[in-house]
Amino acid sequence: MKAAEGPRDLAYRGPMRIVVLVSGTGSNLQAVIDAVTHGELDVEIAAVGADREGTYGVERSEDAGLETFVVNFNSFPTRAEWDAALTERVASYAPDVVVSSGFMRIVSADFIERFGGRYLNTHPALLPAFPGAHGVRDALAYGVKVTGCTVHWADAGVDTGPIIAQEAVVVEADDTEESLHERIKVAERKLLIDVLRRLAVGEIAAPSSDGGMRTSAF
Numbered sequence: 001m002k003a004a005e006g007p008r009d010l011a012y013r014g015p016m017r018i019v020v021l022v023s024g025t026g027s028n029l030q031a032v033i034d035a036v037t038h039g040e041l042d043v044e045i046a047a048v049g050a051d052r053e054g055t056y057g058v059e060r061s062e063d064a065g066l067e068t069f070v071v072n073f074n075s076f077p078t079r080a081e082w083d084a085a086l087t088e089r090v091a092s093y094a095p096d097v098v099v100s101s102g103f104m105r106i107v108s109a110d111f112i113e114r115f116g117g118r119y120l121n122t123h124p125a126l127l128p129a130f131p132g133a134h135g136v137r138d139a140l141a142y143g144v145k146v147t148g149c150t151v152h153w154a155d156a157g158v159d160t161g162p163i164i165a166q167e168a169v170v171v172e173a174d175d176t177e178e179s180l181h182e183r184i185k186v187a188e189r190k191l192l193i194d195v196l197r198r199l200a201v202g203e204i205a206a207p208s209s210d211g212g213m214r215t216s217a218f
């Protein structure tokens with residue numbers, strides 16, 4: 001059988017390496033850090049990166065002793081230059097999987113290809129419903145009675161790409177955007193950690209650089 005090919009396929013066997021990208025508070029990231037710290041999730045967080053200065057996500061990662069970086073979107077004359085700089089910086093950590101955890105930027109198809117399609121995103125709605133930066137607000141405004149969260153392989157669109165896992169969350173009559181988002185995040189954290197765990201042990205197929213999917217553990 002032909003060996004799976006990918007950026008880190010070589011003879012490497014060890015914990016799955018992830019780079020996590022954040023734009024804000026990084027509470028979902030904190031749950032991942034805690035799961036790793038408590039031995040509940042066998043992945044290596046190679047680095048945490050942000051698209052802006054001063055995020056709590058980066059601050060809490062530094063507090064946890066993790067490698068961090070910022071590729072500031074506003075410091076580049078064009079999106080393409082920012083994207084290229086982000087790609088190189090993330091690639092320098094040789095991740096098996098890149099995780100967008102509240103990273104509020106679209107990356108290019110080149111970025112995703114560079115990481116073999118292994119770009120994971122979490123979203124606070126049941127995709128394909130309510131994509132974008134205001135998934136919780138939009139679901140509430142529409143009046144849905146059930147919403148939830150999605151973990152999926154991201155492509156270069158806005159919250160598009162193959163869905164891996166979803167969890168439903170019931171909307172309460174007195175929910176505000178904040179109260180609903182908090183309950184969704186509780187489900188989202190569990191879902192993200194579960195997907196990372198199943199990926200790490202090969203229970204979930206990951207895109208491989210030959211365009212197929214592979215189920216071997218990292």
Ligand code: GAR
Pocket residue numbers: 022023024025026027028029057101102103104122123124131132133134135159185188
């Ligand atoms: C999460 O709910 C995540 O799904 C959402 O941002 C929040 C980040 O929270 N992402 C999107 O809306 C992407 N379209 P956190 O910074 O506290 O982890």
